[in-house]
Amino acid sequence: MTLLDFARGPALYWSTLIMVCGLVWRLAGVALLPFRPDRSAAGPQSRGRVRGALGTIVSRSLPRRTFLARTFATVVVGYAMHLGLLIILLGGAPHILLVAQATGLSWPSLPKGVVALASAVTLVTLVFVLVRRCTHPVLRLLSNFDDFLSIVLTLVPVATGILLAEETVLPYRTLLTWHILSVEAMMIWLPFGKLSHVVFVFAGRAVSGAKLGKRGATT
Amino acid sequence: MKPRDTLGQKLAGYGISRRALLKFAAAAATSLALPPGVAPAIAESLSGARRQSLIWLSFQDCTGCLESLTRSDAPGIERLIFDFISLDYQETLMAAAGAAADETLVRAARDNHGKYLLAIDGSVPTAEGGVHSMVGGRTNMDMLAELAEGAAAVLAIGTCAAYGGIPKAAPNPTSAVGIADLVKEKPIVNIPGCPPIPEVLTGVLVNFLTFGRLPDLDDLGRPLAYFGTTIHDQCYRRPYYDQGKFAHSFDDEGARQGWCLFELGCKGPTTRNACASLKWNGGTSFPIQSGHGCLGCSEPDFWDKGSFYTSLSGGEGPPWDAVGGAAAVGLGIGGAAAFAARRSRAAVDRQLAKEWQRDHGATATSKTEEDGP
Ligand code: SF4
Numbered sequence: 001m002t003l004l005d006f007a008r009g010p011a012l013y014w015s016t017l018i019m020v021c022g023l024v025w026r027l028a029g030v031a032l033l034p035f036r037p038d039r040s041a042a043g044p045q046s047r048g049r050v051r052g053a054l055g056t057i058v059s060r061s062l063p064r065r066t067f068l069a070r071t072f073a074t075v076v077v078g079y080a081m082h083l084g085l086l087i088i089l090l091g092g093a094p095h096i097l098l099v100a101q102a103t104g105l106s107w108p109s110l111p112k113g114v115v116a117l118a119s120a121v122t123l124v125t126l127v128f129v130l131v132r133r134c135t136h137p138v139l140r141l142l143s144n145f146d147d148f149l150s151i152v153l154t155l156v157p158v159a160t161g162i163l164l165a166e167e168t169v170l171p172y173r174t175l176l177t178w179h180i181l182s183v184e185a186m187m188i189w190l191p192f193g194k195l196s197h198v199v200f201v202f203a204g205r206a207v208s209g210a211k212l213g214k215r216g217a218t219t
Numbered sequence: 220m221k222p223r224d225t226l227g228q229k230l231a232g233y234g235i236s237r238r239a240l241l242k243f244a245a246a247a248a249t250s251l252a253l254p255p256g257v258a259p260a261i262a263e264s265l266s267g268a269r270r271q272s273l274i275w276l277s278f279q280d281c282t283g284c285l286e287s288l289t290r291s292d293a294p295g296i297e298r299l300i301f302d303f304i305s306l307d308y309q310e311t312l313m314a315a316a317g318a319a320a321d322e323t324l325v326r327a328a329r330d331n332h333g334k335y336l337l338a339i340d341g342s343v344p345t346a347e348g349g350v351h352s353m354v355g356g357r358t359n360m361d362m363l364a365e366l367a368e369g370a371a372a373v374l375a376i377g378t379c380a381a382y383g384g385i386p387k388a389a390p391n392p393t394s395a396v397g398i399a400d401l402v403k404e405k406p407i408v409n410i411p412g413c414p415p416i417p418e419v420l421t422g423v424l425v426n427f428l429t430f431g432r433l434p435d436l437d438d439l440g441r442p443l444a445y446f447g448t449t450i451h452d453q454c455y456r457r458p459y460y461d462q463g464k465f466a467h468s469f470d471d472e473g474a475r476q477g478w479c480l481f482e483l484g485c486k487g488p489t490t491r492n493a494c495a496s497l498k499w500n501g502g503t504s505f506p507i508q509s510g511h512g513c514l515g516c517s518e519p520d521f522w523d524k525g526s527f528y529t530s531l532s533g534g535e536g537p538p539w540d541a542v543g544g545a546a547a548v549g550l551g552i553g554g555a556a557a558f559a560a561r562r563s564r565a566a567v568d569r570q571l572a573k574e575w576q577r578d579h580g581a582t583a584t585s586k587t588e589e590d591g592p
Contacts, residue, residue, distance in 0.1 A: 101529060
């Protein structure tokens with residue numbers, strides 16, 4: 001069995017199962033915790049739980065005007081990276097093909113050039129994020145292994161994916177092998193580290209938004 | 220020297236001019252990735268070459284390789300070079316049978332000891348001492364060990380001989396292996412393909428007749444000149460791949476337009492062979508040109524790489540019931556973790572209640588704060 005066979009066979013099989021198991025574990029672990037009943041009275045400006053939850057999901061995704069001047073670069077880089085990843089994942093023809101072959105679901109792909117541009121932007125932002133985390137004195141102090149691993153495990157699939165799409169530097173087989181293996185490494189780590197924000201980010205915002213919305217606090 | 224003892228004499232007998240031989244030598248030099256300047260030297264060596272003894276054994280095979288090579292439509296000098304080879308033993312092609320055939324083999328091996336080429340198609344079964352494939356009461360393993368010992372070089376013809384091929388496919392009931400797994404002391408060239416391209420065998424023979432050695436090989440023992448690039452790199456549908464134009468099914472508009480077959484499972488990007496340049500049936504066509512993706516038949520274990528129709532970007536992921544099982548396990552672990560958290564919280568609540576009672580007397584309620592910050 002070649003490394004590529006391993007990547008397309010057992011590694012794909014087990015990394016998918018580990019990711020599914022891990023995500024359900026993490027979500028169930030939080031969802032089944034005892035809910036503390038909110039006994040506070042609804043405030044005069046209460047928006048209700050549902051509107052509060054939905055509003056917070058949106059409002060926390062937008063930059064704060066007060067801090068915008070200071071955080072502009074972070075906001076732009078964050079947006080570019082996340083949008084880039086979304087375009088690569090949902091717009092790249094080989095990724096749609098993978099989903100289609102696994103689930104039967106399919107949608108039109110974006111032109112190769114658009115995905116290439118998004119990939120380039122994502123790669124640059126990821127490198128920037130990594131370098132900044134390594135060099136910024138405060139960020140470095142706040143960072144742990146999880147932070148670095150999560151960035152690297154996102155960066156490597158993007159880098160190998162770009163080389164693979166352009167079929168350059170290394171043979172196609174080598175690039176395909178390492179691209180698939182690096183994605184699988186990310187899938188395995190996804191539920192257990194900071195990458196789990198993929199599923200927790202909106203759920204977390206919704207919970208606090210519901211609570212604050214009922215009380216009428218601005219978020 | 221007997222009449223027509225050299226290739227040059229034989230070719231002259233067939234009415235092939237020296238000029239035609241030079242032309243062939245130039246083509247051979249190109250296909251073997253040699254500089255064009257060596258063509259006259261190749262022609263010289265070829266015309267002076269003597270008949271090369273070749274012993275051909277068929278092991279665990281389907282005879283497809285032999286069919287492909289003998290029925291190849293390669294006319295002209297390539298064909299004559301095949302004719303020029305002294306095929307001293309080949310069970311399927313020879314007239315002799317039984318003891319007479321055995322004698323031929325013994326004589327050929329003895330008379331040309333150390334000089335003959337040993338060609339093999341088919342894999343070698345090794346389970347139960349190799350009894351799954353025997354010729355004249357002898358296992359393939361035995362015959363290989365004995366005949367490889369006296370060979371100048373070994374040609375593993377076809378994917379089965381090169382890497383085990385279809386007999387080695389899971390669950391490999393006969394523990395089939397390729398030649399290189401058993402023969403360690405002799406130079407071996409793998410000419411894989413299911414079947415292999417006849418012109419590649421000719422090229423290897425020309426190389427041997429000219430230089431007295433096997434051509435340069437890649438890391439899987441294949442002649443670099445023919446297996447140096449992927450099908451994908453030579454494919455005429457490649458521009459469509461680069462433009463992202465794919466056939467989604469075998470009968471859609473993309474298929475009719477001749478677009479790239481990647482999505483239909485083409486293994487061209489990971490397969491090294493010369494199909495796209497040499498093509499088949501005298502250069503007529505090759506699978507991709509006929510509308511079907513490459514199966515990757517010249518690669519080891521091509522039979523066990525999942526469906527021929529799963530694209531390279533896909534793979535053998537888990538079935539839905541396994542995914543459901545994983546989710547159930549996750550739910551179990553998450554539920555257990557939450558349960559443990561509830562229990563420890565209840566213990567803390569009880570402890571707090573106890574402390575409250577102790578501090579505030581029996582009349583106070585044991586209610587603890589229920590809402591978090
Ligand atoms: S048909 Fe196959 S070999 Fe040809 S370009 Fe498409 S993927 Fe590559």
